[in-house]
Every structure is written in C-alpha cells, then in structure tokens.
Amino acid sequence: MTYEELIQRLDPTVYRSLRRAIELGKWPDGRRISDEQRQICLEAVIHYENAHNIPEQERVGYIERHSCGSEESGKDDGPDTIRIVS
Template sequence: MTYEELIERLDPTVYKSLRRAVELGKWPDGRPISGEQRSICMEAVIYYENRHDLPEAERVGYIDRERKKDRAESAGDDASPLRILN
C-alpha cells in the first residue's frame, strides 16, 4: 500500500486524532509527540484535507484575511499606541 492509498483510506476519526496530536503536541493517551512524528502527522493531515476537499476555512493553517481586514477598518484612525508603564 502506498502513502497516497493509506491517506485515501484514512478514517475521519483517525484524521481528527492526528490533527489534535499536532495541535497539542501529544498523543490522545498523553505521551508527547516527537518532532519527526509531528512532521509526519502534519503532512498526513494536509494531504488528507486536500484529498477530501475540505473547505479552505476548515483546513490547517487557514488565515481569515477578511476578518483581519474588517478589524483594521473598524479600528479607524482613532487608534493610539498602547503604552506600558513600569
């Protein structure tokens, strides 16, 4: 079985578990995930999302640029820098 075939047959529950492991840095049983494992899981998650045509807003790494733009516009010109006093 090739890597692509494995990802195509990946159960949605397993996909969610891999995604959660990448997000938290640990497996569901609490053991830490190594850097190599995290990299492999992230690759599998991204491939799964592309292969199963998940909406862009639900994919890993999505940045809602419109929301950021709306916030900047609503701040207007009256925004002033924050000063921290010691």
C-alpha cells in the same frame, strides 16, 4: 499501497486524532509527540484535507486574509485567533 491510497482510506477518526495530536503536542494517551512525529502527522493531515476537499477555512493553519481596500479591511472586531502549529 501508495501514500495517496493510504490517505484516501484514512478513517476520519484517525484524521481527527492526528490533528489533535498536532495541536496539543501529545498523543491521546498523554505521551509527548516528537518533532519528527509532528512533522509526519502534519503532512498526513494536509494531504487528507486536500484529498477529502475539506473547506479551506477548516484546514490546519488557515488564516483569513482581507485584501487592501475591501469592506472588511480596517474593521476592528477585536483580536483574531490564530492557531500556531509548530
């Protein structure tokens, strides 16, 4: 089985679990996720999101950007929330 086939067959529950592990830095059982595991999980999550056409604004690391001069530019609706995955 290729990596692409594995990602295509990945269960949505496993995808959510991997994504949560990346966000929290630990596995569901509480064990800390290593840097290497986080990197591998992040790669799998990114491939899953691309393969399953997850909307861009729902993907890991999405940052909404406004072009200069757009209607949204210059508005101050308060602080923006940015999720940082390291």
